[in-house]
Amino acid sequence: MVKIDEVAAHTAITILSILKSISTVRGNDFISGIMPVETGYDTVQELYYRAVDFSADVVRDRYFENAESEVIRLMDSRLTDYYRFAYIFGDLSNLPDNENHYLISANKNIDNTFGNIDHYSFDCWLKVSRRSKPRLYLFHYPEFYPNGQVIYELYQFMGYYMKALPLLQSELRALKKSKGIKKMPHIPKIHERRAA
Numbered sequence: 001m002v003k004i005d006e007v008a009a010h011t012a013i014t015i016l017s018i019l020k021s022i023s024t025v026r027g028n029d030f031i032s033g034i035m036p037v038e039t040g041y042d043t044v045q046e047l048y049y050r051a052v053d054f055s056a057d058v059v060r061d062r063y064f065e066n067a068e069s070e071v072i073r074l075m076d077s078r079l080t081d082y083y084r085f086a087y088i089f090g091d092l093s094n095l096p097d098n099e100n101h102y103l104i105s106a107n108k109n110i111d112n113t114f115g116n117i118d119h120y121s122f123d124c125w126l127k128v129s130r131r132s133k134p135r136l137y138l139f140h141y142p143e144f145y146p147n148g149q150v151i152y153e154l155y156q157f158m159g160y161y162m163k164a165l166p167l168l169q170s171e172l173r174a175l176k177k178s179k180g181i182k183k184m185p186h187i188p189k190i191h192e193r194r195a196a
Contacts, residue, residue, distance in 0.1 A: 012039045017148025018047045021155050025054055048146030052138070055154050070140040078161040079134040082106065085168050087130055092175050102168055106160075113157040117149055 015037060023031045037043050053059050056074035063070045083106070090100035097103050106128075114124045121144035125137045136157070138150070 008039060011041060011044055014044050014146070014148050015039055015047060018044070018051050018146075018151050021148065021151045022047070022051050022054060024155060044146050048151065051151045052154065055151075055158050056136070068142040070144075072138040072140070074136040074138070075133055076136075076158065076161075078158065078165055079136070082161045082165050082168060083128055083134050085165075085172050089168065089172050089175065092172075092179060092181070102164075105164070109157060109160040113153040113160075117153055119144075121145070122150060 019031055019037075037047070052072060052074070056076040056079075058075040059072060061070055061072040082102075086100060086102035086106065087097075089095075089102055090097060093100075110124075110126050117124075121141045123139040123141070125139070127135045127137065138154075
């Protein structure tokens with residue numbers, strides 16, 4: 001009977017899971033460029049933080065030594081645009097925030113992604129307000145082990161905004177046109193954003 005090293009197997013599965021998630025945003029060519037990888041804890045750490053970096057425009061982290069905890073703050077233009085346009089949509093439609101289907105749908109997004117992670121050493125918080133740019137915070141508490149599920153859910157979370165933003169922009173342009181509003185922030189089409 002062959003005995004399997006459970007730690008090595010778990011580490012290899014975590015690495016493969018993170019690589020699979022990275023391939024969804026960076027492509028298989030990128031993954032081919034970093035293969036082969038060693039199957040050690042250092043590789044898991046490196047790939048995990050690299051995957052987090054790929055998820056947003058701005059990523060900042062801070063380690064609190066006394067609490068043995070880390071906080072990662074992510075900011076992204078897709079989040080900023082989505083919430084800015086969602087608030088404008090609500091204002092033009094005379095909807096309070098708790099009836100704005102774009103804000104309700106975004107709240108469901110965090111529940112449908114990060115709400116699936118049930119581990120005592122991980123948490124997250126999305127800070128959204130009309131006065132400041134949205135920020136996503138990832139909290140790693142003592143005994144946190146970088147894992148593929150966090151990366152998968154992070155990419156699903158960010159992917160929601162990428163998919164929903166064009167619809168929101170289109171609906172906002174139509175609303176602007178129907179109300180005859182001339183002075184309003186420019187709402188770029190999605191292809192204009194990519195060219196910038």
